[in-house]
Ligand code: GTP
C-alpha cells in the first residue's frame with residue numbers, strides 16, 4: 001500500500017514540517033488502515049467512547065455521568081520496569097539503575113516490531129502539551145498510537161488536541177521542537193481476524209532515547225507504559241532536559257497548605273508508586289483551622305525563580321490514581337472528584353447497578369459484583385474484586401479542592417520537600433534534615449517496600465532514591481550530583497527544607513502505628529512550625545525528630561504509645577540499615593558524589609556514638 005492511499009494521512013491540520021514528516025514515516029512503517037489527527041473535542045470523545053463500548057473495551061457506567069470502565073488483558077496491568085530501557089548513546093549515561101541498550105540496536109529491534117504493527121487499525125496522532133499551554137516555552141509532544149483507550153486517557157491526563165497543536169508554530173513562525181512519542185499495542189488486525197477488547201503483545205519495550213528526546217513504546221496498553229506524556233516524557237525524558245537546563249523533574253505531589261492565620265505554604269512530596277501521593281495531595285486536615293488545596297498528585301517540574309525560590313508546576317491535567325483503598329473514609333476528595341463523572345476506570349469491579357467498586361471503597365462490600373477479570377464475585381470469593389493496581393483517570397479541574405493557581409505557568413514557591421517510603425520498621429514518622437546536603441542524602445537513600453504499581457514481587461524493601469528509581473532518565477550518580485549542585489542557584493535560606501516521612505511503620509502485631517491519611521496534617525503542621533522556627537525537635541543520629549510533645553496531637557484517637565513508637569529512632573535498626581546503604585552506594589560506582597559518602601560517614605559515626 002502506498003502511503004498516499006492511507007486515508008487521513010494527508011488531512012493534517014498543521015504545516016509543521018518535522019511533524020508531518022515523522023507521521024508519514026511512522027504510517028509507512030506501521031501501515032494502519034487510516035490516520036486520525038486528534039482534536040480533543042467532545043465530539044471526538046463521544047465517537048471514541050461509543051466505538052470502544054461497541055468493541056467491548058469499555059463499559060458505560062449508568063451510575064456516573066460520562067464514565068467508563070475498562071478491563072485490561074490480565075497480563076497487562078502495571079508498569080514493566082524490566083522492559084523499560086534508557087537508550088542513551090553511551091551506556092554509562094544510563095547508569096547502573098537503568099536497563100540500557102544501544103540506541104541503534106534498540107531501533108533496529110523495535111523497527112522490526114513496528115513494521116505493519118498497526119495493520120487493520122486506526123493510527124491516532126495526538127498533539128499534547130505537558131504543563132500550561134500559555135507557558136513562554138511550552139513543553140510539547142506528539143503521541144502516535146493505535147489505541148483509542150490511550151487517546152481518551154491522554155485527553156484526561158494532558159492538554160491535547162487543537163489547543164496544543166496551536167503552540168507548535170510560534171508567533172514568529174518558528175516550528176517548535178516536540179517530543180516524538182510512538183506507541184503501538186503490537187497487535188495487528190489481519191483481515192477477517194476478530195479483535196479482542198484489550199489488544200497487547202507478550203513482547204514489550206518501553207524505550208527512551210534521551211539525546212533525541214524520543215520515546216518508543218510497544219506491546220502494552222497500560223498506564224505508565226502507554227500514556228507517554230506521563231512517566232516517559234514528564235519524568236524520564238524531562239529529567240534529562242532538567243539536568244541539561246538546570247531544573248528538576250520529580251515524582252512529586254504539590255500541596256497548598258493554609259494556616260489558621262491565612263499564611264500559605266506549598267509543599268512537594270516524593271513517595272514511590274502506591275505510597276500515598278494522591279492521598280496527601282487531597283488532604284483534608286484534622287488540625288482545626290488548617291486548610292489544604294491540591295495542585296498535583298504525581299509529577300512536579302521545579303525551577304528557581306528570580307527571587308531565588310524553587311517554583312513547582314504540575315505538568316499533568318488529570319489524576320491517574322490507585323483505586324483500592326480510596327473511599328469516603330480515606331480520601332473523600334478523590335471520591336467527590338470522580339463522582340462528577342468524565343472518568344475512566346481500569347481494572348476495577350462492576351456493581352449490578354452499573355457502578356464501579358474496589359476493595360476498600362466501602363467497609364461493607366456489595367453482595368455481588370463482576371470482578372476485574374469479568375467473573376462473578378461475592379464477599380466469600382476470597383480474592384480482591386479489583387486489581388491492586390486498578391486506577392481512576394479523572395480531570396484535575398473536577399477536584400473540589402483544586403488550588404486556583406494550579407494552571408499558572410509561573411508555578412508555586414515550595415517551602416518544604418518531603419521524601420517518604422513504605423517502611424514497616426526503622427524509619428521514623430518524620431525527620432528533618434540538618435541542611436540541603438543531608439536532605440539530598442535522605443532522598444538518595446530513600447527506601448520502600450515494592451507495590452503493585454509495577455510488575456514483580458510486592459513487599460520487598462529496595463532503595464528508591466527520591467522515589468525516582470524507575471523514572472531517572474540518566475545515571476543515578478549524576479542525578480544526585482544535580483540535586484546537590486542545584487542548590488548553588490540560590491542561597492541556603494531560600495532553599496526548601498527537606499524532610500523524610502514514613503506513614504507506614506508497623507507495630508509488632510503488624511498494625512500501622514500511625515493512623516495516616518487526614519491525620520498526616522499533624523505532621524505537616526509540625527513541618528510548618530519548623531519552617532517558622534516555632535516547634536522543637538530532638539537531634540538524633542538520623543536527623544531532627546519531634547517527640548510526641550512537639551506534635552499537635554489534640555483529639556487524636558489511639559494509644560499514645562503508638563505515636564512514641566512511630567517516632568522512635570532505634571539505633572540497632574539503623575545500624576542494620578548501614579550495610580544496605582553501603583551496598584546501594586557501592587552499586588552507584590564512582591559517580592556517587594563525595595558529599596553523600598561523607599554523609600554516610602557522619603551517620604555511621606553518630607550511630608556509633610549513640
Ligand atoms: P501512584 O499513583 O502509583 O504514584 O501512587 P500514590 O503515591 O499516589 O499513592 P496513593 O495515594 O494512591 O496511595 C496508595 C495506597 O496507599 C492506597 O491504597 C492508600 O489507601 C494507601 N495510603 C495512602 N496514604 C496512606 C497513609 O497515610 N497511611 C496508610 N496506612 N496508607 C495510606
Ligand code: SPV
Pocket residue numbers: 078079222223224225230231272273274298320453454
Ligand atoms: C506510578 O506507577 O507511579 C503511577 C502509575 O503513577 S503509572 O502511570 O502506571 O506510572
Ligand code: MN
Pocket residue numbers: 251272273274298
Ligand atoms: Mn506515580
